[in-house]
Amino acid sequence: MKVLRTYPDKCITCHNCEAACSKLxxxxxxxxxxxxxxxxxxxxxxxxxxxxxxxCAGVCPTLALTINxxxxxxxNKSLCIGCLMCVAACxxxxxxxxxxxxxxxxxxxxxxxxxxxxxxxxxxxxx
Amino acid sequence: MNRKxxxxxxxxLAPVIRGYNNRSLYINLSTNEIKQKPVTDLxxxxxxxxxxxxxxxxxxxxKDDTKWDSPENEICISFGPLCxxxxxxxxxxxxxxxxxxxxxxxxxxxxxxxxxPYAKFxxxxxxxxxxxxxxxxxxxxxxxxxxxxxxxxxxxxxNSHILAEELVKEFADDENKYxxxxxxxxxxxxxxxxxxxxxxxxxxxxRKVARLKQAGRGGTGSVFRHKKIKAMxxxxxxxxxxxxxxxxxxxxxxxxLKLHREIExxxxxxxxxxxxxxxxxxxxxxxxxxxxxxxxxxxxxxxxEGLHSREFKQLFTQGMPDGCxxxxxxxxxxxxxxxxxRTGPYKGQKVCVDGPEYxxxxxxxxxxxxxxxRDVVEINFYCDTYGVDTISFGxxxxxxxxxxxxxxxxxxxxxxxxxxxxxxxxALELLHQMARGEGxxxxxxxxxxxxxxxxxxxxxxxxxxxxxxxxxxxGLEYSQYLSKESLAQQGGYTLALKGPQHDEAxxxxxxxxxxxxxxxxxxxxxxxxxxxxxTWFGLQGLCKLPWNDIxxxxxAETDEPAKVPEHVQNxxxxxxxxxxxxxxxxxxxxxxERVYNFQKVFCLRMGKGxxxxxxxxxxxxxxxxxxxxxxxxxxxxxxxxxxxxxxPEGKSTQEKMExxxxxxxxxxxxxxxxxxDRKGWTKEGVPKIEHLQKIGMDxxxxxxxxxxxx
Numbered sequence: 063m064k065v066l067r068t069y070p071d072k073c074i075t076c077h078n079c080e081a082a083c084s085k086l087x088x089x090x091x092x093x094x095x096x097x098x099x100x101x102x103x104x105x106x107x108x109x110x111x112x113x114x115x116x117x118c119a120g121v122c123p124t125l126a127l128t129i130n131x132x133x134x135x136x137x138n139k140s141l142c143i144g145c146l147m148c149v150a151a152c153x154x155x156x157x158x159x160x161x162x163x164x165x166x167x168x169x170x171x172x173x174x175x176x177x178x179x180x181x182x183x184x185x186x187x188x189x
Numbered sequence: 190m191n192r193k194x195x196x197x198x199x200x201x202l203a204p205v206i207r208g209y210n211n212r213s214l215y216i217n218l219s220t221n222e223i224k225q226k227p228v229t230d231l232x233x234x235x236x237x238x239x240x241x242x243x244x245x246x247x248x249x250x251x252k253d254d255t256k257w258d259s260p261e262n263e264i265c266i267s268f269g270p271l272c273x274x275x276x277x278x279x280x281x282x283x284x285x286x287x288x289x290x291x292x293x294x295x296x297x298x299x300x301x302x303x304x305x306p307y308a309k310f311x312x313x314x315x316x317x318x319x320x321x322x323x324x325x326x327x328x329x330x331x332x333x334x335x336x337x338x339x340x341x342x343x344x345x346x347x348n349s350h351i352l353a354e355e356l357v358k359e360f361a362d363d364e365n366k367y368x369x370x371x372x373x374x375x376x377x378x379x380x381x382x383x384x385x386x387x388x389x390x391x392x393x394x395x396r397k398v399a400r401l402k403q404a405g406r407g408g409t410g411s412v413f414r415h416k417k418i419k420a421m422x423x424x425x426x427x428x429x430x431x432x433x434x435x436x437x438x439x440x441x442x443x444x445x446l447k448l449h450r451e452i453e454x455x456x457x458x459x460x461x462x463x464x465x466x467x468x469x470x471x472x473x474x475x476x477x478x479x480x481x482x483x484x485x486x487x488x489x490x491x492x493x494e495g496l497h498s499r500e501f502k503q504l505f506t507q508g509m510p511d512g513c514x515x516x517x518x519x520x521x522x523x524x525x526x527x528x529x530x531r532t533g534p535y536k537g538q539k540v541c542v543d544g545p546e547y548x549x550x551x552x553x554x555x556x557x558x559x560x561x562x563r564d565v566v567e568i569n570f571y572c573d574t575y576g577v578d579t580i581s582f583g584x585x586x587x588x589x590x591x592x593x594x595x596x597x598x599x600x601x602x603x604x605x606x607x608x609x610x611x612x613x614x615x616a617l618e619l620l621h622q623m624a625r626g627e628g629x630x631x632x633x634x635x636x637x638x639x640x641x642x643x644x645x646x647x648x649x650x651x652x653x654x655x656x657x658x659x660x661x662x663x664g665l666e667y668s669q670y671l672s673k674e675s676l677a678q679q680g681g682y683t684l685a686l687k688g689p690q691h692d693e694a695x696x697x698x699x700x701x702x703x704x705x706x707x708x709x710x711x712x713x714x715x716x717x718x719x720x721x722x723x724t725w726f727g728l729q730g731l732c733k734l735p736w737n738d739i740x741x742x743x744x745a746e747t748d749e750p751a752k753v754p755e756h757v758q759n760x761x762x763x764x765x766x767x768x769x770x771x772x773x774x775x776x777x778x779x780x781x782e783r784v785y786n787f788q789k790v791f792c793l794r795m796g797k798g799x800x801x802x803x804x805x806x807x808x809x810x811x812x813x814x815x816x817x818x819x820x821x822x823x824x825x826x827x828x829x830x831x832x833x834x835x836x837p838e839g840k841s842t843q844e845k846m847e848x849x850x851x852x853x854x855x856x857x858x859x860x861x862x863x864x865x866d867r868k869g870w871t872k873e874g875v876p877k878i879e880h881l882q883k884i885g886m887d888x889x890x891x892x893x894x895x896x897x898x899x
Contacts, residue, residue, distance in 0.1 A: 121510045121518070124368070125394050143275040144430030145516030146442060150449030159446070161439055164430045 063133035063189045064171045066098070068109035072183040075102040079175035079184060086174050087167065094160045097169040098184070109183070112156040112169040118148035132171075132188075139165050190359055193341035195326060198223035202312060202335040208270030208433045208767040209233065213246065214313045214337060216328060218416055219260055219320030223337050228314050235885065239269030240297050240727035241784040242315040243286040247295065248791055248890070250319055255795070257290035257408065258415050260321050266308070266373075266421075267315035270768050272730025273306030274516070275430050276438075276445030277763050278452070279732030281306050281514020283389060289407035289687070290383040291581070291636050292664035294792040296407025296687045299727050301513030301522065302389030302400075303371035307332060307425035309730075310432050322417040329360065332425035342419040348624075349374045349388040350540060350574040352420060353399040357392055360422050368392040369428075372399065373421040375410035376576030378623035382634025384581035384666070385410030388573060391513055396506075396526060398541045401573050402513050406690055407665060408636075410576035428515070436769035444759045444766075449518045452739050456519070460738050465498040465505060466523040467547040467734075472497050474551065478821075479671045479697060481556040483610055484587035485660055485808050486817050488671040495560035496550055504528075504562060519735050521546075530567050532617045534624075535574075542570040545579075551669035552583020557590055558610030568616060575624045580690075581636060584666035586616050588637045588659055589629075597650040603629040637661040657807040663688040663797055672809050674824075675701040676853075677712040680860050683805040684716065686788050686798070692733065693720040699751050713863035722752070724781035729764070736760075783886040786869075786876050793875065794894045800874040803861060811853045815842050818849075825849055875899055 080096035088095040101108035114135050119127040126141035127148060144164040149157045159166045173186040203210070211228045228242070236245045243265035250263045264287045274280045283305030289296035308316060311332020318328070325342040346352045353372040361370045372390040379385040387409045388401040431438045456462055461469045471493070474480035478488035505523040513522045525542040545553070545565050553568040554560065572579045586608075592598045593608035600607060606615045606629055622630025632643060641655040660667040665688025672678040678701070681694030696715055699705045706712050726733050737753045747754045757774055764772045772780075792798030812818040818825055819842060826837040829845060833852050837845050865872060869880030875898040881887045 120508060123510050123512055123515045123517075143428055143515050144442070145275045145449075145518075146446045147449055147510070147516065147518045149446060150453045150518060159442075164438075 063114065065114050065133070065187050066111050066169055066171050066173070066175070067185050067187045068111060069183045070106035070109050072181045073100065073107045073109060074181045074183070075100055075107050076180065078178040078180065082175045082178035086172070088163075095163065095167075097156075097158055097167055098175055099158075110154065110156050111184075113154065114171070115153065118152050118157050118168070121147050121151040123147065134171050135168065136170060137165065137168065142166070190344060192327070192343075195339040195341060196221035196223055198337040200225055200312060200335045200337070202332075205310060205433050207436055207769050209238070210309065210312050210314045212313065213242065213315040213317060214330075215317045215319070216337070216339070217320040218318065218322040218326065218339070218418070221339055223339070226317075235783055235888070236787070237270070237728040237780050237784065238314060239267050239272070239730050240284040240286065240724070241787075242267040243284055243297065244295060244784065244788055244791060246315060246317045247286055247288075248787075250317065251288060253794055255288055256293065257288050257412055261319060262288045262412060264318040264409065264412055264416070265315060266305070268305045268309040269728055269730025270433075271763060273309050274433055274435070274441055274763070274767065275428070276441045276516055277735075277759070278445065278448055278512075278517045278519050279514070279735040280516065280730065282726070282730045282732050283308075283404070284727050284730070285387060285404040285409050287407070287409055287412045288795065289409075289665070290411045291408045291638070292688050292797065294663065294687070294795045294797045295788060296409065296665070297727060297788075298387075298404035298406050298409060299692065299732070300387070300389045300404035301391070301402040301732065303368075303391040303514065304373055304389045304421070304423055305730060306428070306514060307369070307371050307423045310428065311423060311425050318416065318418070321415065325417050325419050327356070327419055328421045330421070330423040332423060333427070344419060347374075347380070347419065348376045348574040349401055349576060350399075350570075353388065353390040353401060356420055356422050357390065357399050360424055362426075366426065368394055369426040370422065370424045374419065374576075375413050376574050376624070378575035378577045378620070378634065379410030379414040381626040381631060382577070382623045383408045383411050383639075384578050384585055384634055384636050385414075385576045386578040387413055388576065393524070393541075395509060396524065396541055400513070400522070400524065400541070401543050402522065403573065403578070405578040405580060407687060408578075414576075433767050435767040437766040440766035441763050444763055445516065448735060448739070448756075448759065451741055452518045455739055455742065459740065461498070462519050462521040462734070462738060464507065465502050466511075466521040466544070468498045468501045468523070468545060468550050470547040471501075471550055474547075474670070475555075477702060478674070481551055481587075481669050481671055483558050484556060484584075484591040484658060485667070485671055486814070487820060488673070490555065492560040493555050496554045496562060496565065500562035501545065501550065504566060517732070517735070519739060521734055521738070525566050528566055528570065530570060532567065532614070533571060533621050540570060542566050543573060545569045548669050549579040549583070552580050553586075553616070556583050556587045556669060557616055559613045559616065560611065561613065564613035568613070568620065571617065571620045571624075575620060577620060577623060577634075580668050581666040582620070583669065584660050585633050585637050585640065586619060588640060589633050591658055592640075592644060592650070592655075597644055597648055602648065636664065637666050638664045657813045659806055660808055661689070662805055663802050665689060667809065670695070670697060672697070672805075673811055676856055676860055677706055677715060679805055679810055679857055680712065680716050680864055681719075682809060683803050684861075684864060685720070686785070686792055689805075689809075693723055695719075705751065709859055709863040712860060713867040716864045717867045718752075718778070721778045721781040721785060722757070724785050725760070725777055728780060728784060731760075779884065782884050786881060786884065786886050787891060789870075789876055790891050790894050793898055798874065799898070800861065800865075800872070803874060805857065807850065807854075810857060811850055812846060815846070818842055818846050871899065873898070
C-alpha cells in the first residue's frame with residue numbers, strides 16, 4: 063500500500079505542494095488543478111488528498127479506475143468518459159475535477175509534492 | 190459465422206453538431222435499399238428529436254390502412270439531441286415506435302442500453318426500418334468506419350440472452366472492446382405471439398455479460414421478427430464526454446455532478462435504487478392498497494410479504510454501478526447473477542437476469558398470485574430472452590387465470606395447464622409454449638383483447654364480464670398499478686395515447702394519497718402537464734427516473750414539489766447547453782405538446798384515438814365482483830354515504846355495487862370532459878384545428894386527417 067500521508071499540524075500553508083502537483087500534471091501553477099488541496103481557512107489547515115480507499119473504482123462504469131499492485135488507484139484516461147460519478151462517490155472530496163479538464167484527476171502517491179514541502183507535512187508511506 | 194453481404198452503404202463520418210447529426214438512416218428490407226435522409230429544419234423545429242422524429246418518419250412511411258404486418262410498417266428508433274451525454278444521469282435512451290400488433294396504432298417505447306448513443310454517434314439521428322427481408326438478416330452499423338450492412342443471419346440462435354452475447358463477441362474488434370458493441374434483438378416467442386418486446390444490450394464489463402434492457406410495450410418484437418430481422422448491431426468506439434459537441438460542456442458536467450451528489454447523499458433514504466432498483470415500490474404499493482393482486486382485484490395481500498424488496502435485495506448483486514448508460518449514477522438496473530432456472534431449455538444453466546423491476550415483480554408476481562421472488566426472477570428471465578413483454582405477460586396471464594378460476598377455462602381448454610392463482614409452473618409453461626409455438630400459450634400470447642374475443646366466441650363466456658375484468662384499453666394490457674381509488678390515474682391510464690401505460694401520468698399519490706388535485710379542473714391540469722412533461726424525455730433521449738426518483742433535499746419546500754422544480758430547471762439548462770437553442774419551462778411543455786398532438790392525430794388516422802377508445806374496463810374503476818366489494822365494504826359503503834348521499838343500510842351488495850358503478854363511471858366521464866377541454870380537444874377527443882394552429886402543429890397533412898373527424 064502506497065499512500066500520501068498528511069500532517070496538518072506541521073503544515074505552514076505555503077501551498078508549494080499544490081504548485082508542484084499542478085505543474086507536474088498540468089504544466090501550470092494552479093491550485094484548482096492540484097491533486098492535493100490545502101485549506102488554510104481552518105486551523106490546523108485541512109489537507110485533502112486521496113487515501114486510496116478505492117470507493118471511486120467501485121462506481122466507475124467503464125473500469126477506467128483500477129487499483130494497482132501498490133494499492134494506488136489509477137485512472138486510465140483512454141477509458142474515462144468524464145461522467146464524474148467518481149467525484150460524487152469520493153467520501154473525502156479527493157477525486158478532483160476542474161473547468162476545461164474533462165477527466166477527473168487524483169493523487170497517485172507519486173511523491174513530487176513531498177519534495178517541495180519545507181515542513182515535512184506530507185510524506186509517502188509504503189506499507 | 191459465415192455471413193453473406195446482402196447490401197452495403199458507405200457514408201461519411203462527421204461529428205455530431207450540438208446534439209444533432211442532421212441526417213437519418215433509411216433501410217428497406219424488401220428492396221435492400223439503404224440511404225441517408227436529411228433531417229430538415231421543420232423536423233427539428235416541430236418534432237425536436239427522439240419520439241418526435243420517429244413519429245414524423247413513420248407517418249410518412251405508412252398508409253392509413255397499414256397493419257402491423259404490412260410491409261410498409263416501420264420500426265423507427267431514434268435518440269434525441271440530449272441522448273448520449275455521459276454527464277447527466279439517465280441520458281442513454283432510445284425511443285422505438287411501430288404500428289403495434291396489439292393496438293393497430295403507433296406504440297412508443299423508451300429503452301436503455303448502449304445502442305441508442307452508439308447509433309447516434311455513428312452518425313444517425315434516427316433509424317427507419319421498412320419492408321420485409323427475404324431471409325433472416327442482421328443490420329450492422331459500423332460507426333467507426335461509416336458502413337451500414339445487411340448481412341445474412343443463418344445463426345440458429347434467436348433468444349436474446351445468447352444471441353446478444355454471441356453478436357457482441359463476433360462484431361467487437363477484440364475482447365477488450367466488447368463494450369463498444371450493442372445489439373437489438375428479440376426472441377423465439379416473437380415469432381409466435383404478439384405481447385412481445387425488443388432487447389437492447391449493454392456490455393457489463395464487471396459481470397462480463399451482455400445485459401438486456403427492454404423496449405417492452407406493444408409488440409415491437411413481433412414486428413421485428415416479422416421483418417425477419419434477427420438483430421441490429423452497432424459498433425462505436427469513440428465515446429467522449431463531449432461527443433455531442435455541446436455549446437457549453439461545463440454546464441452539463443456541473444448539473445450532472447450536482448445530481449450525482451444528490452443521489453449519493455439521498456438514495457439510501459429515498460428510493461434505494463442502488464440496492465433494489467424500482468422493486469423498492471413493492472411494499473409501498475402493498476401498504477397503500479395499490480399493488481395488483483390476482484388480476485387487479487385487490488391492492489393488498491398479506492402474502493405480498495414474499496415479494497418485499499428485501500427478498501429481491503438478497504438476489505440482486507449489491508454494490509455494482511448498475512447504470513444502463515454511462516454516467517447514470519442512479520444505477521437502477523439490478524441484476525441477479527448466477528441464477529439457475531428450474532424449468533425450460535436453460536434449466537440448470539447459470540444465467541444473469543436483468544431485474545426484476547417493479548412492473549415485472551408486480552405483473553409476474555402478485556398479479557398472478559405468485560409470491561415467491563425466485564419464481565418471478567425465472568419468469569423475468571424467460572420473458573426477456575424469448576422477447577416477451579413482462580407487463581403484458583403478467584396482465585394477460587392474470588386474465589387467463591381469473592377466467593380459469595371462473596370456469597370459463599378448464600384443463601381441457603388449456604391443454605392440461607392448471608391456470609390457478611399462483612401456479613408459477615403453469616405460467617412458465619405458458620412462456621415455453623409461446624417460444625415453442627404451441628399450446629395454450631399461443632392464445633395467452635395474443636393479449637387480453639383477443640382472448641376476450643376468443644373466450645366469448647369459443648366458450649360462450651359473457652362478453653360483458655370479460656370486458657369488465659380484461660385489463661386492456663385500446664388493445665394494450667394495463668401496467669401494474671391499481672387505479673380504482675384514483676380517478677386521475679384512471680384517466681392517466683386510459684387517456685395514454687399508446688394504451689394504458691403509466692409513463693404518461695402517474696398521479697395516484699398526488700390524487701389519492703395526498704389529495705393535492707381534488708377538483709376535476711385540478712385533475713385535468715395534472716393530466717395535461719404531466720403527460721406533456723414526460724413526453725419530453727422521449728423527445729430528448731432521456732430517462733424519467735432521475736427526474737423524481739431522487740429529489741433535492743429541499744424539494745418538499747418548493748411551490749410544486751410534485752414537479753421537482755430544480756430538476757426541471759436542470760433539464761432546461763442541459764438542453765440549452767447541448768443545443769444552444771433557447772428554452773424555458775414553458776417552451777419545454779410546448780415542444781411536447783406539438784408532438785403529443787401529432788401522435789394523437791396519428792392514432793386517429795390509424796383508426797383509434799376517439800372518446801370511444803378511451804374507455805377503461807370497470808376493473809380499473811371499481812369493484813366488478815361481490816368479493817371485491819365485500820373485501821373493502823367499509824370503504825365503499827362510506828363512499829355511498831358521503832360522496833353519493835345514499836344510505837347503504839338495507840341494500841343488497843348487488844344494489845350497492847350498481848349505485849357505486851354508476852357514480853364512478855359518471856365521474857370518469859366528467860373527468861374526460863374536463864381533460865379534453867384542457868387539452869384543446871373536442872368532446873369526442875379530436876384536437877381542435879384552432880388548438881393545433883395555436884401550438885404550431887397545423888401541418889397540412891395533420892389538418893387533413895383532423896377534418897375527417899370533425
